Amino acid sequence: MSSEQDFKPLVVAFCCNWCSYAGADLAGTSRIQYPPNVRIIRVMCSGRVDPQFILRAFEKGADGVLVAGCHPGDCHYLKGNLYARRRVILLKRLLETIGIEPERLRLEWISASEGGKLAEVIHSFVKELEKLGPNPLKEVVK
Amino acid sequence: MGAVRIACEWLGICSGCEIAILDLHEGILPILEKVEFVHIPVLVDVKEIPEADVGIISGCIENEDNIEVAKEMREKCKIIVALGSCACFGGIPGLRNLYTREEVLEKAYVTTKSTVNPDRVFPRKDVLELQEYVKPLNQVIKVDYYIPGCPPPSDLIGSVLTALLEGKEPQLPTNTVCDECPLQKERKAIPEIRRWCVDGRPEPDKCILEQGFICLGPVTRAGCGAKCPSIGVPCRGCMGPTDRVIDQGAKMISALGSIWMLDEELEIPPEEYDKLAEQLYDPVGMLYRFTLPSSLIPRKIMKK
Ligand code: SF4
Ligand code: SF4
Ligand code: SF4
Numbered sequence: 299m300s301s302e303q304d305f306k307p308l309v310v311a312f313c314c315n316w317c318s319y320a321g322a323d324l325a326g327t328s329r330i331q332y333p334p335n336v337r338i339i340r341v342m343c344s345g346r347v348d349p350q351f352i353l354r355a356f357e358k359g360a361d362g363v364l365v366a367g368c369h370p371g372d373c374h375y376l377k378g379n380l381y382a383r384r385r386v387i388l389l390k391r392l393l394e395t396i397g398i399e400p401e402r403l404r405l406e407w408i409s410a411s412e413g414g415k416l417a418e419v420i421h422s423f424v425k426e427l428e429k430l431g432p433n434p435l436k437e438v439v440k
Numbered sequence: 441m442g443a444v445r446i447a448c449e450w451l452g453i454c455s456g457c458e459i460a461i462l463d464l465h466e467g468i469l470p471i472l473e474k475v476e477f478v479h480i481p482v483l484v485d486v487k488e489i490p491e492a493d494v495g496i497i498s499g500c501i502e503n504e505d506n507i508e509v510a511k512e513m514r515e516k517c518k519i520i521v522a523l524g525s526c527a528c529f530g531g532i533p534g535l536r537n538l539y540t541r542e543e544v545l546e547k548a549y550v551t552t553k554s555t556v557n558p559d560r561v562f563p564r565k566d567v568l569e570l571q572e573y574v575k576p577l578n579q580v581i582k583v584d585y586y587i588p589g590c591p592p593p594s595d596l597i598g599s600v601l602t603a604l605l606e607g608k609e610p611q612l613p614t615n616t617v618c619d620e621c622p623l624q625k626e627r628k629a630i631p632e633i634r635r636w637c638v639d640g641r642p643e644p645d646k647c648i649l650e651q652g653f654i655c656l657g658p659v660t661r662a663g664c665g666a667k668c669p670s671i672g673v674p675c676r677g678c679m680g681p682t683d684r685v686i687d688q689g690a691k692m693i694s695a696l697g698s699i700w701m702l703d704e705e706l707e708i709p710p711e712e713y714d715k716l717a718e719q720l721y722d723p724v725g726m727l728y729r730f731t732l733p734s735s736l737i738p739r740k741i742m743k744k
Contacts, residue, residue, distance in 0.1 A: 349690035349697075353736040370706035383708070385697035391717035392689065395724050396538075397741030434741040 307361035307427035309336040309420065312351065314344045316374040317409045318366035324413030332417035333424045336364075343367070345378025349389045352403065356393075361433045362402045362423055366416070369407040379407070399430055444605055447479035447492035449513050451499030451506035452533050452574065457524035458482035458498065460591035467598050474605050492517045494604055500526040500533050500733070501575040503568045514581040519604065523597070525590040527577045529680050530733025532590065534574040537732050537739035538724060541572050576734045585610050590678035590730055593664050614683055617657035617675045621666035623647045629701040633719040636674050648674045650699070654726050659691040676729050687736045689727030696720075 313319040319340045325332060341347055344367025355363050365386055367379035383405060390400035406419050450458060462482075464471070477483070478490045489509075495517030501507060514520055525531040536544050550557050563570075577583055587600050596612075603610040618625075625647045634640060634652040642648045648669055649655040656677035657669060668675050681688040702708060702716060720726070728735055 349693045350685075350687050350736070353687055353690050357736045380702070380706075381697045384700050384702055385693055387702075387713045387717050388693045388696060388700075388720050388723075389690070390713070391720050392693065392723040392727070395722075395740075396737050397743070398737070435737065 305428060305432060307335055307424055307432075308359065309362045309364055309423060309427070310355040310360040311336050311338045311364040311366060311420070312341050312344065312347045313338050313408075314367045314374075314379070315340055315342050317368035317372065318344070318406075318416065320410035321366075321408045321412045321416045324410065325416050326413075328413050330413050330417045332420045335424050336420050343373065343375050343378035344382035345373075345375065345380075347382055347385070349385050352389060356398060356402070356433060356435055359433060359436050361430075362404065362427045364404045364406060364419070364423060366406045366408045366419070369409055372409065398433070398435065401426060401430060402433065443476040444474055444494060445478045445490075445492040446475050446494045446496065447489060447513065447517055448477065448481065448496045448498075449479070449489065449509055450481060451497065451509060451527070451577070452502035453499035453524075453526060454532075455482065456591040457526070460524070460589075460594050461496075461597055463594040464598050465594075467594065471598065471601055471605070475601075489513060489516050494519045494521060494601075496521045496523050497577055498523040498527050500530050501571065501577065501580050502533060502536075503570050505568055506571075507580055510577060510581050519584045520577075520581065521585045521587060521600065521604075522577045522583045523587050524592050525588050525678055525680055525730040527583075528586045528588045528734075529731040530574050530576045530738075531730050534576075534731070534733040535725065535729070537573050539740070540742060541570055545570065573739050574733050575738075579733075586612070588612070588661060588678075588680040589664060593667075596663050613662040615662045616682055617660045617662055617664065617666050617669070617679065620662045620664075621647075621657055621669045623666075623669055626650060629699050631701055633696065633700060635721050642672060642674075644672055648672070649695075654692070654696070654720075656688065656692055656727070658695045659685050659688050677727075678730050680731055688731050689723070689735060692727050 313322055322338055344365055347365050352363050365382055367382050373379040386405040390403055394400045404423055408416050478492050479486060489512050495513045497513055522528045526533060545562055549562050587597055600610040624645055628650045630652040632652055636653040642651045642653055653674050655674035657675040659681060660675055660677045661679040661682045663679055677688055685691045
């Protein structure tokens with residue numbers, strides 16, 4: 299039995315190449331500390347994050363999924379981040395209906411210069427997930 | 441060459457799939473010249489399943505009996521074909537995966553309006569133990585070929601059976617319902633998501649999705665001739681996902697994300713997200729009507 303204290307949430311973070319991934323790089327080169335619970339997947343644009351990827355991440359056991367893109371208006375492809383936002387909004391609604399806390403899915407705008415914000419976001423997300431506990435899907439036997 | 445022996449079985453069904461076979465009408469005659477139906481409960485009540493070349497199974501897995509029959513069919517038949525969306529994906533009965541078994545039994549045997557059961561009599565568990573959740577056939581046995589649809593289009597059944605009789609590999613269409621749909625597409629964005637018939641009706645001749653009503657055409661396998669949109673009804677996705685789609689509902693959310701214009705403005709405060717999301721009424725019923733048990737999240741996760 300794992301207690302709440304030993305629970306280390308696993309976060310899958312989809313970061314766009316132009317802003318959020320660059321932000322993560324900056325966090326790295328600036329030696330900003332953030333929890334090691336996160337697995338960053340670089341995508342060209344947050345608009346490329348197919349909702350199937352997100353459900354797949356939950357199905358494979360992620361406790362939380364972060365979609366990070368450029369701030370509205372700054373998208374390298376103009377509107378990809380807005381597409382991502384619409385998808386996340388609708389997907390949260392689906393998650394709620396199917397019994398997965400919608401808070402496990404987060405959308406954040408992180409620019410290339412916001413290495414500090416990236417670290418903060420991961421900090422607060424991990425905290426929130428610690429409270430929520432493990433992804434309940436892990437116990438579903440297909 | 442002797443006649444090809446075909447055995448049919450039905451599991452958790454409504455029997456629409458069997459009627460779809462009979463709906464081949466005279467199209468069944470050339471097939472009948474080459475085959476012998478050695479077992480077909482919809483027509484002849486025989487209990488023993490004989491050996492056969494092809495086994496056609498309709499219906500989902502919902503009780504113990506279904507599992508036993510499916511396994512016996514797999515042993516007795518060289519080729520297994522899943523017929524209909526219940527067998528292929530779990531189908532309409534799969535929507536019960538949103539509830540616990542106890543809730544389902546309570547609803548069916550006690551609280552439905554047409555039921556009078558003051559003594560709370562339930563079916564005996566040793567007769568037909570209901571499974572906790574509905575599953576598609578391929579989660580219980582290996583399936584060789586699929587004929588999706590609820591019910592499957594008769595000509596698709598005919599073409600798959602004919603291919604098998606000729607020793608060819610049966611093929612399903614790989615394009616989408618949109619590709620076969622006659623309605624006019626303008627590549628237009630939608631200001632809001634609307635409920636069909638509740639928030640109005642689509643104008644005829646124009647793409648239903650582009651008028652704001654959810655139509656699963658973009659993520660659904662072709663093969664029905666776009667039956668529903670052709671008469672002004674949105675596609676509900678009964679043919680299931682195409683080969684390139686893993687999860688029909690998630691892919692539809694992706695498609696909606698491409699056309700749902702929330703943003704003439706760039707800043708939507710996060711507090712408004714939930715309100716906007718309410719435009720998607722009954723997400724599982726709209727997006728997974730036929731495929732919940734075979735989707736990435738196959739059932740509702742119940743709070744302990
Ligand atoms: S697929 Fe449709 S027609 Fe066939 S058994 Fe299921 S509900 Fe009935
Ligand atoms: S009405 Fe539906 S099936 Fe027809 S083109 Fe539009 S989305 Fe596709
Ligand atoms: S249009 Fe859609 S719901 Fe209607 S028969 Fe075809 S696949 Fe099924």
